[in-house]
Amino acid sequence: MTIDDAPREALRGGPRELLRWVATGAAVSRADLSRLSGLSPSTVSQRVEALINQGLLEETGAGRSRGGRRPRQLAVPTGGAVVGAIDLGAHHARVGTLDLSGRVVQARTLPVRIEEGPEQVLGSLLAEVAALAASPGDPTSAGPVSSASTADGDPGALRGLGIGIPGPVQHATGRIVSPSRMPGWNGFDVAAFCAGRVDVPIIVDNDANLMALGAHRTAHSELDHAVYIKAGTGIGSGVISSGRLHRGAQGSAGDISHCRVVADPAPLCSCGNAGCLEAVASGAALVTALREQGVTVSDLTGVIRLIDDGDRHATALARQAGRAIGEILAVVVNFFNPQVVAIGGRLADCEPLLASMRATLYERCLPLATQTLLIERVAASQDVGITGAAHLVIDHVVAAN
Numbered sequence: 001m002t003i004d005d006a007p008r009e010a011l012r013g014g015p016r017e018l019l020r021w022v023a024t025g026a027a028v029s030r031a032d033l034s035r036l037s038g039l040s041p042s043t044v045s046q047r048v049e050a051l052i053n054q055g056l057l058e059e060t061g062a063g064r065s066r067g068g069r070r071p072r073q074l075a076v077p078t079g080g081a082v083v084g085a086i087d088l089g090a091h092h093a094r095v096g097t098l099d100l101s102g103r104v105v106q107a108r109t110l111p112v113r114i115e116e117g118p119e120q121v122l123g124s125l126l127a128e129v130a131a132l133a134a135s136p137g138d139p140t141s142a143g144p145v146s147s148a149s150t151a152d153g154d155p156g157a158l159r160g161l162g163i164g165i166p167g168p169v170q171h172a173t174g175r176i177v178s179p180s181r182m183p184g185w186n187g188f189d190v191a192a193f194c195a196g197r198v199d200v201p202i203i204v205d206n207d208a209n210l211m212a213l214g215a216h217r218t219a220h221s222e223l224d225h226a227v228y229i230k231a232g233t234g235i236g237s238g239v240i241s242s243g244r245l246h247r248g249a250q251g252s253a254g255d256i257s258h259c260r261v262v263a264d265p266a267p268l269c270s271c272g273n274a275g276c277l278e279a280v281a282s283g284a285a286l287v288t289a290l291r292e293q294g295v296t297v298s299d300l301t302g303v304i305r306l307i308d309d310g311d312r313h314a315t316a317l318a319r320q321a322g323r324a325i326g327e328i329l330a331v332v333v334n335f336f337n338p339q340v341v342a343i344g345g346r347l348a349d350c351e352p353l354l355a356s357m358r359a360t361l362y363e364r365c366l367p368l369a370t371q372t373l374l375i376e377r378v379a380a381s382q383d384v385g386i387t388g389a390a391h392l393v394i395d396h397v398v399a400a401n
């Protein structure tokens, strides 16, 4: 299905904004919403009533009076598993249920074999989401192969499902287009497949976009311009422009994986070109490069362990990866002038990579671009993707009503 963005007027004082102010605690009453939005009390009341009727807001009792009738307090209903989310990675998937404020109710991590193809992988992940939605928030339900975070709650019916894919997603159709390392997924219509199995709105997006949205809403919602790098097995980025996720014409905005970097020798990339960022600086590239140097390493976890242990080969490669990411990011920062650049994904914990990336950024950027630029790690990165997926769905549900 096609998911359109909400109209621009919805940004200031629109239902989504009102809901967000209440969800973040910035507003607890209609009067607060009126003050924050600049809208008249009657317009705010109308919009609040509509949100209450949709089950997206609730009244929680009387607040403090400043003389006269005590105002009724507003809250986003919490505790119900109302939104489903899947953040698919190359080897693992994080699945969860989240409430309407974007808070995780239940989540678990599952091993995934992406090469088994979309029907098999998505079929089993959809079953997991359904199981989470049907069970109360119980930390022991996560099972031995997963890690879980839970909150108390009585799951309600799913209002929608957001899915992140580690490859390019055509935004208008939800189709995957020429992904690296995802054999059998090219052209697959994820939204149509899932819609045939779950009768709720389905929103599909690239995993870096979901990370960007989740991180922006939870850590930087007051900033208008932000770039988030996702560096795990693959590498990508998501862009927030004027407070909104910027997808570009087709949905490929921010996909830096095949930008060329200086590397000698330039390793061959899965796309057929040599010297792509993904072939130099991704987790998969580090595993390959170490093996070529005769180091025995099985996966990215092994690489990170070697770096933590001070292995010189692994550390040198991590520095090279950090410089490569910094080179591309410098172009992005010069071009786009964000307020914050944050790096997430498993390589974000790799100190030598981060130090080189930061140094290269300062070296290659205009002073005006870096004067007040924040360079950070994405916080709580395990759940940031499903949080972004949930916010996409919540925005859609609010905009559709």
Ligand SMILES: [Zn+2]
Pocket: 257, 258, 269, 270, 271, 272, 273, 276, 278
């Ligand atoms: Zn490439």
